[in-house]
Every structure is written in C-alpha cells, then in structure tokens.
Amino acid sequence: MLQVEGLAKRYGDVLALQDLTVSVEAGQCLVLLGRNGAGKTTALRCMAGVLLPSGGMVKVDGIDAADDPAAVRARVGLMPEVPGLYERMSVRAYLDHFGAIYDIEPETRRSRIDELLEVFELTDAGDRWLGTFSKGMRQKVALIRATLHRPRLVLADEPTSALDPDSARRAWIYLKDLQRKGSALVICTHSMEEAEHLAGDIGIMSAGRALAIGNLVELRRRSGLKMRQEVRELPTLQDIYLAIVDNHRDLAEVRTA
Amino acid sequence: MIWPKLERRKAALVAVRDLRDAVSELRLILAMVGLTLAIPIGAGSGVRALAAFGGGTAVVDRLSLVGAFFVVFIPASFSLVLALESFVGERERTTLEVLLSTPLREAEIYAGKVVAVLTVSLTLCYGGLIVYCLVAFPGLGYFPLGILLALALSTICQVAAMVAGAVIISLNARTMRAANVMASFIILPMSVVLQVEAALILLGRAEFLWCFALLMIVVAIVLLRMGFNGFSREALLARDAGLGHPIRRAMGVVRASFGRRPAFLRLLWMRRIPMLIAAAGFPIGALAGFVAGSSSAIPPAVVRSRRRWRSSRTTSWLSSSWPCSRCSRWD
Numbered sequence: 033m034l035q036v037e038g039l040a041k042r043y044g045d046v047l048a049l050q051d052l053t054v055s056v057e058a059g060q061c062l063v064l065l066g067r068n069g070a071g072k073t074t075a076l077r078c079m080a081g082v083l084l085p086s087g088g089m090v091k092v093d094g095i096d097a098a099d100d101p102a103a104v105r106a107r108v109g110l111m112p113e114v115p116g117l118y119e120r121m122s123v124r125a126y127l128d129h130f131g132a133i134y135d136i137e138p139e140t141r142r143s144r145i146d147e148l149l150e151v152f153e154l155t156d157a158g159d160r161w162l163g164t165f166s167k168g169m170r171q172k173v174a175l176i177r178a179t180l181h182r183p184r185l186v187l188a189d190e191p192t193s194a195l196d197p198d199s200a201r202r203a204w205i206y207l208k209d210l211q212r213k214g215s216a217l218v219i220c221t222h223s224m225e226e227a228e229h230l231a232g233d234i235g236i237m238s239a240g241r242a243l244a245i246g247n248l249v250e251l252r253r254r255s256g257l258k259m260r261q262e263v264r265e266l267p268t269l270q271d272i273y274l275a276i277v278d279n280h281r282d283l284a285e286v287r288t289a
Numbered sequence: 290m291i292w293p294k295l296e297r298r299k300a301a302l303v304a305v306r307d308l309r310d311a312v313s314e315l316r317l318i319l320a321m322v323g324l325t326l327a328i329p330i331g332a333g334s335g336v337r338a339l340a341a342f343g344g345g346t347a348v349v350d351r352l353s354l355v356g357a358f359f360v361v362f363i364p365a366s367f368s369l370v371l372a373l374e375s376f377v378g379e380r381e382r383t384t385l386e387v388l389l390s391t392p393l394r395e396a397e398i399y400a401g402k403v404v405a406v407l408t409v410s411l412t413l414c415y416g417g418l419i420v421y422c423l424v425a426f427p428g429l430g431y432f433p434l435g436i437l438l439a440l441a442l443s444t445i446c447q448v449a450a451m452v453a454g455a456v457i458i459s460l461n462a463r464t465m466r467a468a469n470v471m472a473s474f475i476i477l478p479m480s481v482v483l484q485v486e487a488a489l490i491l492l493g494r495a496e497f498l499w500c501f502a503l504l505m506i507v508v509a510i511v512l513l514r515m516g517f518n519g520f521s522r523e524a525l526l527a528r529d530a531g532l533g534h535p536i537r538r539a540m541g542v543v544r545a546s547f548g549r550r551p552a553f554l555r556l557l558w559m560r561r562i563p564m565l566i567a568a569a570g571f572p573i574g575a576l577a578g579f580v581a582g583s584s585s586a587i588p589p590a591v592v593r594s595r596r597r598w599r600s601s602r603t604t605s606w607l608s609s610s611w612p613c614s615r616c617s618r619w620d
Contacts, residue, residue: 082390082522106392116383118306120313132302133391177387 033058033216034079034185038088041074048074049240052088056233058184061207061217062245063227065273066237072220073113075237076187079218080110093184106134109183113190113220115174119163123154123173126162127180134181141180148176151206152199167194175203179210186210189220204229224270234269236276243280251276295396303393303401304408311371311409321409324364325416332356333424340429350431354490357440360421361414362483365448368410369475372455373468375402376525381465386526395520403452403513410448415441436490439498443486446505451475453512460519 034056041049049071056062064072077083079090081097081104090097090104097104118126124145131141149155152172157165162173171194179186191207192200207230211217221227227234228248235245244254248269255275257267267275312318336356340349379385388398418441426432454475462468482505489497551559 077390077526080390082386082526084523102392102394105390108390110387110390112383112386112390114383114386116385116387118310118384119382120310121306129302129306130391133299133393174387 033060033093034218035091036075036079036088039075039078039085039090040087041071041078041083042086047240049078050087052237052242054233054235054242054245056185056216056218058214058216059211060232061211061219061230062233062235063231064218064220064235064237065222065224065227066220067277070237071240072237073189074240076110076189076218076220079185080108080187081105082110107184109178109181109186111174111178111186111188111191113193115170117162117165117170117173119161121162122159123149123162123165124158126173127177130177131180136181144180145176148180152176152202168196168199171195172199172203175206179206179215182213183215185216185218187218190222191219192223192226193221200226224268224273228269236273238277238280244276248272255279295394295400299393299397300400300404303388303398304404307375307402307405308408311405321364321367321413324367325413326420328363329360329417329421330424332360333421336425337429346431349429350433351491351493353425353429353431354433354436354493355487356425357418357421357437358487358490360417361440361444364413364417365410365444365451367413368406368448368452369455369472371406371409372403372452373459373462373472374465375406375456376459377462377465377468378459380463380525389522389526395522396517399456399517399520403456403516406452406456407448410452411445414444414448418444433493433495435495436493436498439495439502440490443498443502443505446502446509447479447482447486449509450505450512451479453509453516457512457516457519460516460521460525 034054036052036054039049039052040047052071052075054062064075066072074083078085078097079092081090081092081101084098084101092104093107095103095107118129121129127145127148128141131145132138136144146155149158152175154169154172154176157169162170165173171191175188175191178188186207188207192203195203204226207217207219217230219226219230231248233245233247234251236243236251244251246254251269251272252267255267255272257271257275312321333356336349336353339352376385379388418437422432422437455472458468458471458474462471486498486501489501550556557564
C-alpha cells in the first residue's frame with residue numbers, strides 16, 4: 033500500500049529528512065517514534081502527497097506522489113498534529129464540506145457522519161460551532177474528518193495526544209477497526225502505550241533518519257536489553273526506545289548539509 | 290497562454306466555505322451593510338439636497354458622478370482585507386494544512402478563494418451603487434448611463450486587480466502583520482489609479498473610462514496569472530527552517546532563474562505572440578488612422594466640433610462654464 037524508498041526532504045539549508053525507507057501493507061500499522069524535530073511530521077506530509085520529496089520516492093497504492101500528488105491525496109487521510117478546524121462551522125457542516133471535497137455522495141456522507149459522531153460520542157454536539165469545542169473534542173473531529181472517505185492509507189500525527197484515557201482507547205479501537213477493514217496506518221506518537229497498542233512495525237527516528245525499524249521483538253533484540261532484573265519482566269517499549277536513542281546520540285542535532 | 294485545469298464544483302466548494310466564513314460574524318455583516326447602505330444613502334441625499342437648495346446643474350451633475358465613484362470605491366477597499374486574509378489567515382489559524390492535504394488542485398483552491406473575495410466585494414460595490422442611484426437620480430433629470438456602466442466595469446477590473454495583488458501577498462507573507470505591511474504595495478499604486486479614474490469621471494467622457502477598464506482588465510489578468518504561478522503547497526507549508534540568510538537565498542533564486550532560462554531562439558519562440566502584437570500594433574494603428582482620416586469614417590461634424598471645442602478651450606477656458614454632461618462637450 034505504501035512504499036517509501038530513500039525519502040529525503042530539504043527546507044532551504046536544512047535537511048529535515050534523509051534516506052527513509054519503509055513499506056506498509058494493507059491492514060498493517062507502522063508507528064513512528066522520535067523526539068521533537070526528528071522528521072516524523074515531514075515524513076507524513078511527504079507520504080500524504082502534500083510536500084514533494086527532495087529525493088527518493090513515495091508510492092501510495094502504486095501511484096508515485098511526484099507524478100500524481102492529487103491522486104495520492106485522494107487515497108490518503110491525513111490527520112495533522114493540530115486539528116485545524118474551521119471555528120465558525122458546525123461539526124456536521126464541517127464534515128459534510130470535506131465529504132463533498134472527497135466526492136462522497138450526499139446520502140452516504142450523511143449516514144457516515146452520523147455513524148462516526150456516534151462512535152466518538154459527539155452526536156449531541158453535532159450542530160454546535162467547532163469554536164466551542166474542547167481540545168479533545170477537536171481532535172476527535174479531526175480524526176473523523178481524516179477517515180470519513182475511508183482512505184486506503186491513514187496518516188495520523190499524534191492522534192490521541194489531547195484525549196482522555198477512555199477516549200484514547202475508543203480512538204485506538206476505531207483505528208484497529210480501520211486496519212481490520214484493510215486500511216494501512218502510519219502513526220506518529222510520543223505515547224509508548226499507544227505505540228505498543230497499535231503497532232505492527234515501529235520506526236524510531238532521530239535527526240531526520242530512521243535509526244531502527246521493525247516489530248517489537250526485533251527492536252527488543254536490537255536494543256540489547258535483557259529481562260528487567262528487578263521485576264523479571266520483558267523491557268517495555270519505553271525502555272527500548274530510550275536505549276536505541278541513547279545509542280545514537282552522536283547523530284543528534286547536526287543536520288545542516 | 291495556458292490556463293490551469295480545474296473542476297468548477299470543487300472551486301465552488303472552497304468559495305462557498307469562504308463566503309460562509311465571511312458572513313458568519315455579526316461585526317463583519319454590520320460593516321458590510323453599513324458600506325452598502327449608509328454611505329450611498331448619505332452621499333445620494335447630499336446630492337439631492339444640493340440640487341434642492343439651488344446648486345447649479347453642472348455642479349450637481351458632476352457631484353452625482355463623483356458620488357457614484359466614491360460609493361463604489363469604498364466597499365472595493367474591503368476586498369483588500371479579505372484577500373490579504375485568504376491564505377495567510379488560514380495559515381495562522383492552522384487550517385491551511387488540512388485544506389492542502391485534500392485532493393483539491395492548486396487551481397481549485399486559488400480560484401475558490403479569489404471568487405469568494407470578489408463575490409463579497411462586488412456585491413458590496415454594486416449594492417452600494419444601486420442604492421446610490423435609487424437615492425440620488427430620481428427626479429434629478431439626469432442619468433449618465435454610459436458613464437455609470439463604464440464605472441461599473443472598471444470597478445470589477447480594479448477590484449480584480451486589487452484582489453489578485455493581495456492574494457499574491459497573502460501567499461508570500463508568513464504572518465498577517467507582514468501581509469498588512471506589504472499591502473502598501475497595492476494601496477499606493479491603486480491610489481494613483483483612482484486619481485486617474487476620478488479625473489476621467491470629472492471629464493465626463495465614457496470612452497476614456499472604457500479604455501481605462503480595458504487597461505485594468507489586462508492588469509488583473511496578469512496579476513491573477515502571477516498569483517496562480519506563485520501558488521505552491523510547498524512554500525505555504527514549509528517550516529520556517531532554512532529561512533535564514535535572506536540575501537544569500539535571494540541571490541540563489543536569481544541565479545537559479547537565470548540557470549533555467551531557455552536558449553535565445555527558444556525564448557523568442559515562447560514570446561512570439563506578444564512580440565507579434567508589439568511589432569504589428571504600430572503599423573496597424575497608423576494604417577487605421579490613415580484609413581479613418583481619408584475615408585471620412587469619422588463624421589466631419591465630429592471633427593469640426595472637436596476643433597471648435599479645442600479652440601474655445603485655448604482662447605477663453607477660464608471664462609467658460611463646465612462642460613455640458615449630457616453632450617460631453619464644453620459649452
């Protein structure tokens with residue numbers, strides 16, 4: 033579903049992303065971890081066909097993002113880190129507007145909006161202006177908007193960072209459900225719990241590079257961490273993440289080419 | 290000239306959303322209604338009052354035209370604010386990334402935003418003009434249809450030129466404050482344009498106004514094309530990273546643009562149409578003038594009356610009255 037090879041992105045003098053190679057099949061989930069400024073958001077924008085790569089290749093559903101970015105954008109649902117909602121629109125009007133942009137039939141649009149508002153417990157707020165919503169509610173609306181057209185590839189940047197634990201769990205269930213229905217997911221997060229819950233593969237990024245990509249077992253082996261001695265349990269993803277990032281501290285901030 | 294492809298329905302979606310946003314705030318609606326009703330009613334009433342209290346016919350006629358110009362221009366300035374806000378405002382409110390991540394093409398987003406701003410501004414301009422005409426002209430015994438039509442057309446073109454220029458600024462500014470500062474690059478040239486237009490209106494010659502409108506159409510088309518060519522998702526979404534060393538970057542851009550310049554013969558081929566027009570324009574104009582002069586295409590009466598008008602102006606223009614607005618000639 034998603035093939036990325038040697039992806040690089042440069043902003044002026046700054047190389048924000050270099051040599052990223054990943055692939056995600058339909059029904060799979062890749063979680064990208066990394067400190068702030070590691071290049072995760074830039075990677076998502078390139079995968080979504082919003083930014084054109086400075087080097088390398090991004091293919092979604094066999095379509096090269098450099099050749100036909102509009103077709104790529106039609107197949108992708110991007111949920112940015114900031115929900116970015118039109119404050120003077122009601123939720124229904126807002127979702128209907130984006131549904132129309134994605135060419136969803138009016139009837140289908142209405143039924144899907146009702147269904148998703150129900151899933152995220154926003155039915156009662158359906159006619160309220162988005163400007164009156166809390167941060168968590170906005171994030172839910174952003175997730176609904178990104179997935180309203182049933183995209184083949186969902187790209188979400190910290191999808192549950194503002195949600196309470198219960199709502200976050202509900203969002204994870206929803207994302208897992210999309211995965212079961214055949215969508216591929218790429219998620220950037222700082223929440224290790226979320227990563228462990230959703231991930232098939234995990235990519236750890238730093239300074240615009242992927243330090244390690246693999247499933248939890250492979251990463252555990254690669255980190256060199258043993259059983260946690262004091263409680264005799266396997267190291268958590270948090271331990272693995274910190275160990276891998278610490279091993280590559282030398283890469284850290286210098287990215288100016 | 291190749292125009293970009295766009296799906297009108299999708300451009301309309303962008304335009305309708307922007308329009309809804311523009312009319313969703315009470316303060317904005319009040320400002321719009323004020324511009325459309327209060328100023329025209331005030332100006333129209335002023336003209337009527339002058340006529341009722343013994344203003345001379347020539348003065349009242351001229352003032353009614355200046356009033357129309359005034360009423361149309363003030364709402365047009367409203368378009369500048371809306372257009373400046375179109376991209377940089379969305380960027381500041383963080384809604385731009387969502388819009389740019391949709392399958393909408395650049396042309397659809399650009400056209401939608403321009404249409405939304407033009408719709409609001411032109412509705413205000415023409416609403417104001419209609420209200421003004423209804424208040425000022427009934428019973429005045431004077432209705433300069435030709436000049437008002439020319440004024441209406443030149444207003445569309447002026448607003449389009451202002452909007453196109455403001456959208457270019459909005460695309461390139463990083464913040465709303467920067468956009469407002471850069472707006473002086475539009476306001477200053479437009480003030481000159483408006484003075485020229487005001488002079489033409491006072492002259493009372495509709496044909497000059499039509500030529501002026503034609504000129505503004507060309508300016509608007511050029512600016513709209515420039516705006517579209519400068520529209521880049523990349524530039525709008527790029528982080529501010531890498532924006533240091535502005536002089537070095539500017540030099541780099543200039544160098545790169547020269548590096549991409551086509552070979553001389555190819556450049557000539559690409560510019561063939563404007564060069565042909567420029568090369569053919571002078572001889573064609575001269576020939577047309579000669580033919581018109583030698584074949585009496587212009588009625589001799591017109592030529593004679595123009596001569597008389599010119600001689601009367603040069604001999605005793607200080608003592609002459611205003612030109613008669615009904616026949617566009619000096620008495």
